[in-house]
Amino acid sequence: FQTKELAGKKVVITAGGTKELIDPVRYIGNRSSGKMGLAMAKAAQNMGVEVTLITTVDAAIAGMNIIHIQTANEMMQQLQSIFPTVDVLIMAAAVADFKPLHVADQKIKKNDDEDFFTIKLTKNPDILKTIAATKTNQFVVGFAAETQNLLANAEKKLNSKHADVILANNVAQSDAGFGVDTNQITLLQKNKHPESLPLMSKDEVAQKFWEFYLTLVKA
Numbered sequence: 001f002q003t004k005e006l007a008g009k010k011v012v013i014t015a016g017g018t019k020e021l022i023d024p025v026r027y028i029g030n031r032s033s034g035k036m037g038l039a040m041a042k043a044a045q046n047m048g049v050e051v052t053l054i055t056t057v058d059a060a061i062a063g064m065n066i067i068h069i070q071t072a073n074e075m076m077q078q079l080q081s082i083f084p085t086v087d088v089l090i091m092a093a094a095v096a097d098f099k100p101l102h103v104a105d106q107k108i109k110k111n112d113d114e115d116f117f118t119i120k121l122t123k124n125p126d127i128l129k130t131i132a133a134t135k136t137n138q139f140v141v142g143f144a145a146e147t148q149n150l151l152a153n154a155e156k157k158l159n160s161k162h163a164d165v166i167l168a169n170n171v172a173q174s175d176a177g178f179g180v181d182t183n184q185i186t187l188l189q190k191n192k193h194p195e196s197l198p199l200m201s202k203d204e205v206a207q208k209f210w211e212f213y214l215t216l217v218k219a
């Protein structure tokens with residue numbers, strides 16, 4: 001459903017796992033399918049929000065501005081120019097914390113005499129932390145993908161990354177997190193008790209999130 005409160009609001013959403021190049025044919029990636037971010041984007045569009053989706057996965061949705069990128073640095077560049085123009089940022093993408101220090105110009109050849117091959121990694125920017133530090137009136141939503149100590153780790157991310165809300169998911173659960181159609185989210189806000197939602201489809205998670213955002217806008 002569309003509401004007058006959300007009509008004309010602008011949101012930028014990231015989705016999918018970044019791909020950090022090793023050479024022209026290889027990359028370091030992760031298991032993110034982009035489903036969670038895409039669900040957020042579609043639900044927003046259905047509620048009358050103007051959506052820009054920055055993603056590593058193939059996606060074409062009528063009426064949505066979709067920007068395809070591969071690496072964390074490319075995602076960061078796109079966000080830096082779009083963020084000042086939006087009302088909401090949602091970082092659903094799984095951003096690689098590290099990338100190869102050097103990207104080989106040519107395909108790396110196997111050396112038959114060596115059993116080991118070493119790739120030196122260097123830190124990627126923390127996109128959410130960097131971008132959210134520049135916020136003026138934007139509402140900033142991060143995810144926390146955890147395999148242990150969900151609440152404690154998510155709480156740390158809420159504080160250190162300047163997010164207004166963290167949506168925490170336990171990615172060790174087989175029916176939540178990466179790749180699957182369902183998710184189980186705990187919503188964290190500053191100075192409020194964490195709110196755990198039941199297991200539901202990613203589309204339902206997205207719908208619940210936008211309903212929650214609507215209550216904040218109306219308040």
Ligand code: PMT
Pocket residue numbers: 015016017031032033034035036037072091092093094095096097124125126127128129141142143144145146157161169171177178179180
């Ligand atoms: O794509 P799906 O297959 O549907 O899976 C959904 C999901 C599991 C990827 C999604 O629900 C999710 O949890 N996304 C965040 C994954 C992640 O990178 O979590 P994190 O806890 O490592 O990072 C915390 C937050 O900081 C995230 O919002 C992330 O986008 C952001 N981040 C992380 C590292 C980095 N260098 N820069 C960032 O901005």
